[in-house]
Amino acid sequence: MRARWIIAAIVLLPLLAATGYGIAAQYPLIDKLENAPPRSAFSRKLIADGARLAAIGGCHLCHTAPDGADFAGNRPIPTPFGTIYSTNITPAPGSGIGQWSEAAFARAMRAGISRTGRHQFPAFPYPHFARLSDADLHALYAFLMTRRPVETTQLPNRLLFPLNQRWLMTFWNILFFHPASSRRDPRHDAEWNRGAYLVAGLGHCGDCHTPRNLFGAEESGRKFAGGRGEGWTGPALPAAPTPWSTAQLFHYLRHGWDQTHGAAAGPMQAVAAGLGQADPADVRAIAAYLSSREPRTALPRGHSGNAEPAAGNRLGAALFAGACARCHAGGAPMLPPHGIDLRLSTAIAAADPRDAILTVLGGIRQPDGRAGPYMPGFADSFSDRQMAALLSFVRARYGGGPAWRGLASRVRALRQGRGQS
Amino acid sequence: MITLTVNGRTHRLEIEPATPLLYVLRGELGQNGAKFGCGFGECGACTVIVDGEPVFSCLLPAIAAAGRKITTVEGLGTPAKPSPLQAAFIAEQAAQCGYCTAGMITRAQALIDRNPSPSESEIRAWMEPNLCRCGTYLRIIRAVRRLAEAWAKAHPGAPEEASR
Amino acid sequence: MSAVSPSRRAVLAGGGALVIGFSLHRSAVAQDAAAPAELPGDLAKEPLLDAWLRIGGGGDITVFTGKAELGQGLKTALVQLAAEELVVAPEMVRLITADTALTPNEGYTAGSHSMQDSGTAIRNAAAQARRLLVARAAGLLQLPAAKLQAKGGTVVAADGRRLGYGELVGNDLLHVKAAPQSTFIAAKRRRLIGEDVPRIDLPAKVAGGAAFVQDLRLPNMVHGRVVLPPAYSARLRSVDTAAASRLPGVLKIVEDGSRLAVIAETEPQAIRAMATLAASANWDEAPDLPDPANLFETLAALPAETVPVHDGPGDMPSGANVLEARYRRAYQMHGAIGPSCAIGLFDGDALTVWTHSQGVYPLRAALAQLCGLPLAKIRCIHREGAGCYGHNGADDAAADAALLAMALPARPVRVQWMREQEHTWEPYGSAMLVHVRGAVDALQHIVAWDYTVRSSAHATRPGGAGNLMPAWHRARPIAQPAPQPLPLPEGGGDRNAVPLYAIPRLRVMYDFIPAMPLRASALRGLGAYMNIFAIESFVDELAKAAGAGAIDFRLAHLADPRAKAVINTAAARFGWEGFFRAEGHGRGFAFARYKNLAAYLGLAVEVAVDHESGGVRLVRATAAVDAGEAINPDGIKNQIEGGILQAASWTLYESVRFDRSRILSRDWSSYPIMRFSQAPDAVEVHVLDQPGQPFLGTGEAAQGPIAAAIANAIADAVGVRMRDIPITPEQVKAAIGV
């Protein structure tokens, strides 16, 4: 995977260099503020609105390191080009954004250009944030400028040459960054339109749910056809073995699980945790918009739990009976969505076993010991061969599509990759 | 017929392949160490070491354990001759009721086996799956650190682990 | 069976001296005859020395306690006491704990009473036995007793002659009533008291010995499992037992009203049959639980009996600075790591039950009623279970085992609950409400205090069978008797409701709610947890209003030097004065004397509050405890440390979830408790030893103070006062705002 990117860059580099270096420097520095605006510069309501919007944007997620101060950056973000460390967005004057005027903030959000005129990498989703309304930007600014300032030492990104050259972003932007402000679709109501705006903009759902091209840009023609996030599949939206109603999707986005679709896993868990703090009306709007979309890739509805397709896989059947059945077979004592009926699981229905493998390996647990969906990981319990037998049993019995191929080697590869990110 | 190797002894057992190892250990082999706590993989009371990894025996079908090296708390030492880690648990009084203790020891042993001198934060992260209701977490960390420090003392050249 | 339990015969066979003196019924008789009240500890209940201590012809020593090991280190402490006073090595002492056939009736192991009641009795009995042994040796050797010394199981004369305890004891030496006074081993000759003797129960627990009731394996034992109704209100409408009864290994299906159970040869077979049976059962249930969104409004509206706890003027003097506050606490569970378990064996005539109940004698009485057997035909033997400190499912599981044993005579039936059964059916610690008004004057004195605490019962332990849950579900049910408030001075919901501070105008009331929206009973500390939380939070609020410091304000209202000592020690060791307040961090203090008559505890903590999430982390805690004479200081530390962690978990994370009909907290993911990553960095406990002073119960001393200290530290860190337990991130975040 990584090799492809490097080749692409090497092919492109001379081309871009020939086009000229000069264009890169066209963004001026925006004067720094003498002092960060005081809390009193913003109304309480504005700050609270900003907080609820930031929860949709997931600012905290990327800009807070594990065990680090809130919004103080330095969280490693794995990308195909290497590791990027997020920046400090507290109002610390030195290492944070304390000297950023609202204009500088708005330019960074919408154009990916920092206050000093430097390019940002699109790991920061400015191509999405470009759609943000002035009002929402204003609230976000108010929220961020009233966080606790924390000075930090920015960790240097670890990107492969030549991808660490920021000026290259000029060309990337020319090729792939076509900012468009959201236009209202008169065929739909205000809620739907708000949802469409949040999904395309602040929520930057396409980051994980839209496939990317060779250059890491979302493929414009294949919006929400399924992508990749932190090693997990971002399934096509809104594909699932059973259709999503607005209410179901709302519940899922707010709580990280839904009775009829299961629990969020992987990076989606944190996204849902954030949406739990967002304005419920906004989350409902997101749910209304997404559930109204025609699924691009319909996932086949699972079997009826009929054992026949799995017959012959005695090992898989025994492993399922001993390890999974107490929660995933009928009469499970646990609460929803514990022990979700696997016929409803998107991961089991998916053509690619990636998410199913990752979930069985690592399980699902809530951060900070909160109540919520739980599943133990089985990485240490099962060998690759056993894992493959178990998954092919589950796929045959509960999944709708054709058998997954090469499971043991997929398990081995994902097991090894797991430790890294 | 399933063949299990527990604490170095091989047992041939006429059991359902799906039977969780926990019940095989307690029911067929008469062991006490691994405990039933939840049966959901949520508490770690049933932890045993399988091929060097700490595993919830309540969710490990016997068939999956066949042919692998299983170590339970009984395999580490005896009440009369406790292993170094078991002795450290006694010395630190790292238990109250002791129901969680065997699972704590097996999980900690798997850590010590791969890293003889873990730091406090490594111990905390490693032990996270196991629950104790009596509030003995800090004493458990001390018991493991006791071993870690003894090891570091005996190996002065080895890279010193940051303690916390 | 002798492999797992010292049968009465085995115990008696060893001691020629004792066979005559002891009979099963004697304890009960002795109890009826009013014993001289001045005897120390539970000698008052059971004055005969050989009820506590027996020495066999071979010199073997057996000590009996009616109390049970709950993980508090009781066994070790009792052996220390007996071995000290008998001047023998601890290994020479065999200890028999709660067993209705063998040990004195000491009621419940609860309320941090064990050392006070049983420890005191055993120490005195051992000291008096030593005196008797020496006196008899003096007679035999024709020497004055002063020339003799007890040592290592013998009485030695200066000339080297020695007589073993076994030779001396004869058949009646210890079959005498205790004297009110004892002479203890002099302080300078002590080897064991005050020492950190390693726990005698740990070697088995760390190495897979048979340490718990869950580990008992009796010959021919079979396995029972119960199917419990899905809700309190659920009644069985129909069930199809056919499928379950055809499963391999199934020996018996019990259907008795709404009570369903199975017995099978092996445990996995029993579990499978249980699941099959459960799947075929249909229930009628009613939405009769309170709306969780309005739980406290519901509790406030329920009829209550008002118990005056401290009757005084409740009005606030004019001119003083008056504050008012309300505190609330959610339902919280014991949540032992091992679900309840028991084994029953009915031989066609008599019933034996191995149980981790905290009261084998009261359980025996309840089982007699439940099973229709005379008391004399039932024996309850305590075996350890998973720790939880309180009335959990232990007694109910014992009732299950008894009923199943009666259904399948001659085979020991082991019953263990499933995790979700323990979570949903154990009796919880009651939700509580406190309303308090207080006034401070310009001199920084509390001048008035008017306090009302409201809760359901804190004790519904078996007394009769109606408190055993399985009794409710039978075809001929026994209803739960109306709960009663526990009497003072220890109290239930009003435990520790009276502040220890000197307050001129003081009124304390207890609104006891006879109804129990959720099943409730004794959870470690009972009402003390909530009352100390409220009192010690409100004292900080008053101190702040008066402009006084938390430590000085408390000291100024206390006269007892021991109270002051724990406060001063905790503050000094914590570094209260020089505390560096890092961003988001704060310090908090609390003090209490448990039940106002047991151990004193001063406690300082540091917390960190995350501004964005509202999450609170207990960073460190420093406690000073005065538990009277310290038998095993490390044991006391472990109790306090464990109490701090457990109650910090209650305070920050725990509340029972439910909907209008069912309990929703069914496992650890729906009822999370503290894990390793949330444990504090450090907990320090300083034991202020008081040699020669009576033992003061310690086991529950930390529960209330830690809750208040955390809330006080949050107030110090971010300036908001949290009055609802648990103190969730959502609440803290809402209070501190964006």
Ligand code: FES
């Ligand atoms: S019993 Fe296996 S994890 Fe709890």
Ligand code: FES
């Ligand atoms: S010591 Fe009791 S659960 Fe850990």
